[in-house]
Amino acid sequence: MKFFFSSGHGACPGCSLPIAVKNVLYALEGKCFVVNPTGCLEIISSQYDRSAWGVPYIHSVFENAAAVAAGIDAALKALGRKDEGHVVVFAGDGATADIGIGCLSGMFDRNHDVLYICLDNEAYQNTGNQQSGLTPPGSNTTTTPAGKILPGKIGRKKDMVAFALAHKIPYVATASVAYPTDIRRKVKRAVEFEGAKYIQILCPCVTGWGINSNETIKVAKLAVETALYPIVEYENGELVRVRKIKERKPVEEYLKIQRRFRHLFKHPKGKEIIEELQRIADENAKRFGLDE
């Protein structure tokens, strides 16, 4: 099987997680050991008695994927079996930015030879859309519900790229599931580095974001085209590449097609949040020189 990830998994129709996963595994030609903490991907790919994986796979608990991966890396080194494959973590945004952040910091700090991939669907979607550190401002989740007073999440999306860079690991990048060839190239580039690598891939969620099953790619593209999700690549701490935007779109174009943001267009504080999101997009464009 070409993609090392099979049909028959339990993801919702149109889910973008398998698209990210299959292209990462394709780029590595299946030569990897996968660690996957609790989250959407685990639930859809390893239901009892079934597995969609065609590569060695271990499910860890929510917080310790990075530690399990570090252990596999140490074991492969000790056994002289490093050439058998790369150690890869696929973790959701909650497992990465909240629950597993301590173990992740430790793994980065010890600079284990691990490729850590954060599949960012911007909330705990497996349990029905609870906010995580990577949920953007204004998003309506079950733990940050838009009501009479609050306009969804207050506070910003955690900057995990800065977190990874602060550990001085050799390779840090972001990607969007709308551009699989870019994902493949980044994965191939990442594994050329010895040490810890971090790639964060934006993966829209059909149910949590409130979009149609055939819209995940369109939405993943709009996040990039509005500069809300800058696509960047760092090697040894240097910014080496960004994805330029031809004609940057206003953030409203991205927000209005998603149910999680729809309240912003009628809520008394909605305008403020939309302006804040536009400010974040403008900042991103300026900081990374995204406008062509």
Added chain:
Amino acid sequence: MKITLGAVSKPYSALKMKTGDWGTHWPKVDEELCTGCGTCEMFCPDMCIEVVKVGEEEVNGKIKEIKKVKVNYDYCKGCGLCAEVCPTNAIKMELKDIYKV
């Protein structure tokens, strides 16, 4: 003594679950328009599209493979992403007969 901790399942054993009846629509490929570019294959979240060689043709004295798309309806969930991403609009989503009233 052999100790197995946790549960171990076989590779690709997810194939036991046929997800082809989840959707209301399915993709129909217009072979005239399909260029075999593989975009849909790269995106299908359910790994049910394959670009296959269906023949050969001669272009400017060189032999070129003709490729077309094959859909595995046993697992297709009818999400419609393939139709969205196809650059030549070769895929149309059609309502399944059983849902027609």
